[in-house]
Amino acid sequence: MTLTANPSTSSTPAARSNGVSYQEILDTDTHPVPAQLRAVSPGWYGSADIPAERYTTRAFHEIEKEKVWRKVWQFACREEHLPNVGDSIVYEIADMSFVVVRTAPDTIKAYWNACLHRGRQLRDGEGNCTEFRCPFHGYAWTLDGDLKHVPAQWDFPHVKAEEFHLPEAQVGTWGGFVFINPDPQAESFDDFLGPEFKAQFERWPLEDRYVQAHVAKIMKCNWKVVQEAFSEAFHVVATHPQLLAGIGDANTQYDVFGHNASRAITPNGTPSPHISWVPDQQQMFNAMMDTRLDDEPAVVLTGDMTARSTAAALSREVLRSVVGDSVDELCDAEMVDSFYYTVFPNFHPWGAYNRIVYRFRPNGDDHETSIMECLFMAPFVGERPAPAPVHWLTADEDWTDAPELGLLGRVFNQDSFNIPNVQKGLKNLKFKGLTMANYQETKIRQVHTLMDEYIAKP
Amino acid sequence: MRDIRHPLSGAIYGLDDDGNVKVTKDDLWGTFNSSGVWQAGAIKSADPHLCQWIGNRPDLALVRHRDAALKQEVAG
Numbered sequence: 001m002t003l004t005a006n007p008s009t010s011s012t013p014a015a016r017s018n019g020v021s022y023q024e025i026l027d028t029d030t031h032p033v034p035a036q037l038r039a040v041s042p043g044w045y046g047s048a049d050i051p052a053e054r055y056t057t058r059a060f061h062e063i064e065k066e067k068v069w070r071k072v073w074q075f076a077c078r079e080e081h082l083p084n085v086g087d088s089i090v091y092e093i094a095d096m097s098f099v100v101v102r103t104a105p106d107t108i109k110a111y112w113n114a115c116l117h118r119g120r121q122l123r124d125g126e127g128n129c130t131e132f133r134c135p136f137h138g139y140a141w142t143l144d145g146d147l148k149h150v151p152a153q154w155d156f157p158h159v160k161a162e163e164f165h166l167p168e169a170q171v172g173t174w175g176g177f178v179f180i181n182p183d184p185q186a187e188s189f190d191d192f193l194g195p196e197f198k199a200q201f202e203r204w205p206l207e208d209r210y211v212q213a214h215v216a217k218i219m220k221c222n223w224k225v226v227q228e229a230f231s232e233a234f235h236v237v238a239t240h241p242q243l244l245a246g247i248g249d250a251n252t253q254y255d256v257f258g259h260n261a262s263r264a265i266t267p268n269g270t271p272s273p274h275i276s277w278v279p280d281q282q283q284m285f286n287a288m289m290d291t292r293l294d295d296e297p298a299v300v301l302t303g304d305m306t307a308r309s310t311a312a313a314l315s316r317e318v319l320r321s322v323v324g325d326s327v328d329e330l331c332d333a334e335m336v337d338s339f340y341y342t343v344f345p346n347f348h349p350w351g352a353y354n355r356i357v358y359r360f361r362p363n364g365d366d367h368e369t370s371i372m373e374c375l376f377m378a379p380f381v382g383e384r385p386a387p388a389p390v391h392w393l394t395a396d397e398d399w400t401d402a403p404e405l406g407l408l409g410r411v412f413n414q415d416s417f418n419i420p421n422v423q424k425g426l427k428n429l430k431f432k433g434l435t436m437a438n439y440q441e442t443k444i445r446q447v448h449t450l451m452d453e454y455i456a457k458p
Numbered sequence: 459m460r461d462i463r464h465p466l467s468g469a470i471y472g473l474d475d476d477g478n479v480k481v482t483k484d485d486l487w488g489t490f491n492s493s494g495v496w497q498a499g500a501i502k503s504a505d506p507h508l509c510q511w512i513g514n515r516p517d518l519a520l521v522r523h524r525d526a527a528l529k530q531e532v533a534g
Contacts, residue, residue, distance in 0.1 A: 237466075242511050244465035275465045292460040293470070400515045413514055414507050417493070 013044065013438050017250035019273035022265055025248070030309050031331035036200050037265070043256035045445035049433025052426045054448070055222040061367030065094045067455045068345060071183045073192045075347040075359055076100050078211055079176050080387045081126070082108060086143060089126040091180065095365040098169055098180055099123045099132065103143040110169040110180040115139050122166075132166070141166050174198065175206035175349070194258025197343065203334075204352055211387035212355065212378035213404040216371055218363055218395040219416070221423035223370035224447075227346060227360035229415050229422075231443040233266045233338075237274045239414050244272040245279040246287030246307060254442040260450065262443045263351075266338040269308030281307045288336075290407070311336045319353055322379045342443050344450045353379065356408075368423065369395065374405065374412075460516070464508055471504070471512050479504065479513040 023040065026033045054060050076091035077100055088101035090113060097113035099122060113121045115134035122132045122141075131148055133140040140149035145166035150156050170181040172189025179189055186192075219226045229235065236249035243249075248267040255263045268288055271279050279287070282297060284307035289298050299310055312335035316327045319335075330352070339351030348358035355376040363369040373390075391402050399409035399416065426434075436445055461472035469483040478489040478497050481504045488499035492513030494506025 239507050240511075241465055241505055241508050242462055272465070277465075287465075292462055294461055398515070410511065410515065414510050417507065417510055 015439065017273050019248060019251045020270065022248070022251055022253035022267055025251070025267045025270055025308075026331075026333055028306075028308075029331045029333055030312070031329070033331050033333060034203055036203070037331075037333055039255060039257075040253065041196075041255040041257060042439065043254070043262065043442050043446055044438075045442065045449045047438055049431075049435055050444075050448055051433045052429045055225055055423070055426050056368075058367055061094075061222075061362070061365075063455060064362075064451070065096075065365075067457065068451060069093050069096065069182075071181070071186060071454055071457070072345055073170075073172065073179045073181045073186065073189055073343075074345070075177055075343075076110065076180045077178050078387060079108070079173060079178055079207075080210060080384065082178070084128060086128045086130055087126075088123055088129060090121075090123050092364070094362050096182065097121060098182070100171070100178060100180060101129075101143055108171050108173065108178055109143075109145065110171050111145055111166040112169065112182075116164055116166070175201060176209065177206070177347075177349075179347075192260055193343065194261065196257035197261035197341070200257065200263065200341065200351065201349070206349060206377055208379060209355075209377035210380050210385050211375055212385075213376040213391070213402075214373065214388045215391045215393065215399075215402040215405055216373045217393035217397070217399065217402075219370045219372050220368070220395050220420040221370060222367055223346070223360045223362045225422050225426070226370055226372050226419050227348075227358075227447075228441075228444045229419055230340070230348065230358055230360075231264070231342060231447075232437075232440050233264065234437060234440040235415075235418075236266075237272065239418060240411065242290065243287060244275050246270070246284040247272055250274060250440070252440065254439060256442065256446055260344040262342045262446050264338075264340050264443060265333075266340075267333070268336045268338065269306065269311055281305065281310075285310060308332050308336055315353075319379075322381055323353075342447070344447055349377075374408070376404070460512075462508065462512065464505060467505070469501075469504075471508050473512060473516055477513070477516075479509045 026037060074093060077089045081089050082102040085102050085104060088099050091098045091100050098110045099113045100110045103109050113123060115122055117134065117139045118136055120134055120136040122134055131140050131142055138151040142148050145168060147161040147164040150159055170186060172179045174193055233249040233252040236243060236247060246269055248270040250273045252264050252266040257263060269284055271284060282301045285301055286297055288307060288311055291297055301310055309332055312332035315335040320327045334352040338354065340348060341351060342348050346360045350356040355378055357375040357377055359373045361371050363371050393401055399405060399412040402409055461470050463470055469481050472480050474480040474489055478491060481488050481490065481501050486500045488501030489497040490504045490509050491497060492509055494504050494509040496502050
């Protein structure tokens with residue numbers, strides 16, 4: 001089930017869609033374009049098919065658990081979820097569980113969530129604690145993981161405090177996000193993230209945002225099926241046809257940064273190369289705003305007004321009330337385009353002020369269901385608001401049952417219309433594998449290639 | 459009706475009085491549920507995703523349009 005890049009083509013293919021390139025769109029911006037948007041850094045991961053067994057078999061799930069989830073840096077929570085010493089959350093991935101806790105004003109630690117006596121989970125959920133006391137027999141540890149109390153100590157002469165420190169996972173932070181890595185030998189979080197990825201967000205500091213909304217939904221598919229549905233714009237032509245007059249889906253630019261990160265930029269306010277007619281600026285703007293044939297336009301474009309510059313100007317004014325006049329330094333692209341980054345294996349922060357952060361992971365130890373989470377990371381004025389609690393949706397609930405997502409819930413419903421049927425279809429795929437695109441599915445190919453690297457490690 | 463012209467096929471998609479998605483093209487029509495399953499009429503197939511967009515929670519379809527109008531008000 002490993003992949004091999006096509007050995008006959010070792011250089012990056014240069015084929016791109018017809019229509020204007022993203023860099024040509026940037027040339028028309030009404031504001032100076034920041035350097036990070038000018039970066040063009042395509043990846044090339046070969047043309048090999050992706051084996052369907054990666055999505056359907058228990059065997060590959062077990063490999064992922066042992067070789068990936070136990071070894072990789074992964075987003076656990078936000079720092080704002082742990083504002084005070086003793087605040088803790090439980091982060092679960094596959095069959096593993098960790099307690100992530102603030103042990104000092106400037107220190108966050110993570111422990112494997114199990115009592116060293118009989119194995120009961122030490123914490124069942126989030127909350128503040130002054131110690132970790134097992135609810136079963138009362139063994140207790142300090143927040144720093146040192147053994148604090150052994151009930152009936154006379155019966156445990158073999159328990160040595162120095163050997164009973166709670167096993168830790170590594171912890172790293174970036175942009176207000178807390179990451180953990182169960183592997184004590186793993187590379188440092190800074191090295192893993194890499195300077196190229198971090199530089200992308202210097203203009204959009206996510207540490208200055210708060211969790212405005214947080215929706216988690218059970219999906220009837222392997223976690224990679226749903227993640228990959230949100231890793232390219234290629235599906236827009238079939239899945240979101242209402243957008244086509246105002247989205248350059250096939251003109252999306254795909255890049256990789258460092259070893260573990262990728263980016264897609266999908267331009268809005270420009271027509272899809274898939275349509276055979278040429279929409280005018282008003283039609284493009286109307287498509288962006290979901291203005292129907294019998295609706296009055298939200299704005300009537302006149303003279304030199306373009307869909308992009310108009311949408312950008314409107315968004316700037318909405319954002320001005322929160323971030324002030326610094327919005328005038330943000331270019332049209334930052335206001336209207338979709339910048340979706342991926343950090344291997346499952347962390348997807350969006351760039352600029354798009355608010356979205358996705359996380360996809362297995363639903364417990366089940367390889368055929370998964371959890372999709374969407375967080376809205378919003379800027380704020382004054383004191384940091386409390387983070388929104390998680391709004392859980394069952395597999396059969398509709399995304400629009402989370403009204404805090406607004407329009408996005410309806411878009412997710414279109415994606416969700418495909419997803420369980422992808423999982424079913426993969427079991428019936430009588431072909432050599434999934435035939436991914438070379439360029440438009442770069443982000444997916446990067447994840448599978450990196451997964452292979454982890455699997456190959458001893 | 460809050461109609462949309464399909465950008466690829468040119469067919470017009472809108473809601474009928476029964477809450478079904480009505481698809482019209484070249485003087486023909488068909489109706490479909492929000493999953494794109496045919497209900498009636500001479501047009502027998504439709505884009506299920508546009509049926510979703512039109513027919514699933516149409517009460518929420520005004521959200522983005524309202525947002526845009528709000529932005530226009532903010533913009534003065």
